[in-house]
Amino acid sequence: MRIVIGSDHAGFSLKKSCVDFLKKHEKYEVLDIGVFNENPSNYPLIANKAVAKIEEGLCDCGILICGTGIGMSITANRHKGIRAALCYNELTAYLSRAHNDANVLVMGGRVITEEDAFKLIKIFIETPFEHGRHIERLNLIDC
Numbered sequence: 331m332r333i334v335i336g337s338d339h340a341g342f343s344l345k346k347s348c349v350d351f352l353k354k355h356e357k358y359e360v361l362d363i364g365v366f367n368e369n370p371s372n373y374p375l376i377a378n379k380a381v382a383k384i385e386e387g388l389c390d391c392g393i394l395i396c397g398t399g400i401g402m403s404i405t406a407n408r409h410k411g412i413r414a415a416l417c418y419n420e421l422t423a424y425l426s427r428a429h430n431d432a433n434v435l436v437m438g439g440r441v442i443t444e445e446d447a448f449k450l451i452k453i454f455i456e457t458p459f460e461h462g463r464h465i466e467r468l469n470l471i472d473c
Contacts, residue, residue, distance in 0.1 A: 331455065334389040336363040336380040338373040338402075341395030341439035344447055348393060351448050358455075361389055377405035381412045384433060392434040393451065399438035406434050410472060418442060423450040427457035429464050 333352060337345035342365055352360045363379050365371045373396045383389040392414075394402035399416040406414035414434035415426030418441065426432035435454040437447055 331357060331391070332359045332361065332389040333391055333393060333455075334361045334363060334380045334383040335393040335395075336376040337365060337395040337439065338371045338376055338397070339365060339368045340397035341402075341437075342366075342368050344437065344439040344442070344444060345393075345395045347444045348395070348447055348451060351451065373401045374405045377402045378409075381406050381409045381414075381434065384412065385409065390433075391455070393454075394434060394436045395439045396436075397438060397440045399436040399441070403436045406436065413468075413471070417450050417454065419446075420449060420453055423453040424457050427454055428460045429467075431459040431464070431468055 335345060335349060349360055349362050352358045364376060377394055380392045380394055384392055394406060396402045403414050403416040406412050412434060413430055413432045414436050415432035416436045417423040417426055
């Protein structure tokens, strides 16, 4: 599975830990698109760059991290076919995949612990989409 990951300065520390976590698993190919330090940066530039990798078919899914996750979510969801889910606990991560077929996990670097982030990533990546009644709803999103 090819995963693109990006953050702004507020999410840099958590992103770095998440990259290390993902690289421990041989089945994941990780594309880190930045930022690479805590200097002030603009989250929309990173979000747009990350979702472009999914739109181009170069990555299967993405992980975005900013201070709260809100800005990254708003930006990523402006792209047709991108379903970015701001997740903050195990249930939201599970349902974002099972019911919404989310293809981008968004987290807040200032509001979530490293341990919780790892749990959310694992759930997000391993949870399959349930299809069924949820397909009609997804079709209504991309109108």
